[in-house]
Amino acid sequence: MKTYIKLALMVLATVMCTMRSAALTATNDTLYIYDTWQQMLDKTPKKMVINPLFDVVSPHEIYIVTGNEKLDRKLIDDHLAISMGDSIWLLSTTYLKKHFTGDVKHLNGYAPVFFNGKAAYITQQGKLSLKDCLIGSAVDFEYTCHAADYYNIDFVNREVKKVTPDNLSKLLNAYHDLQMRFEGMKDYKKHEIVEDYYFKYIDRLTQDFMRPNILDIFK
Helix, strand or coil: CHHHHHHHHHHHHHHHHHHCCCCEECCCCEEEEECCHHHHHHCCCCEEEECCEEEEEECCEEEEECCCHHHHHHHHHHCCEEEECCCEEEEEHHHHHHHCEECCCCCCCEEEEEECCCCEEEEECCCCCHHHHHHCCCCCHHHHHHCCEEEEEECCCCEEEECCHHHHHHHHHHCHHHHHHHHCCCCCCCHHHHHHHHHHHHHHHHHCCCCCCHHHHCC
């Protein structure tokens, strides 16, 4: 999963950085719009838009632009997620603010989302700034992806929490062996260690038949 996530973030960063921050069109592309988790998991969109326009504040804060501000607001307020192709999925942070507590207040626009039947999380910009992405002489996409911050979506408690060492330790309470291994690491607070054990947590949760599916909580 870790390799797939980094690859997907590299694709997203490449696409969005070429668009810059002015509303540019994704020529001959189709934007798919989803209203429920069921639609997302089944890949059955509610509607679609041909050749959409985007306002890219950063690869982690993106807006759809129609030329009508009220419609733009309605799109992000009334819909759960959008997708472009098979690898880029974006979740409405307005949806998160409506249905979840926690670290959601500073989230805006559509954010990259990764999910399966039991787990979901979004990413936010980490150490690199948009300026680094746009005008850096040598953008290191591996570092860009590595520096992304992860925000875990807890469907049971309806919370969104940034994955920090402390928050990850709390998540790992459910899997004591992983918790002990994580907390026993000498450099457990380093980003790469937190990232690695968060993906281990996602893998374990996904295989845990005792954990409810997303659709058991959100239809």
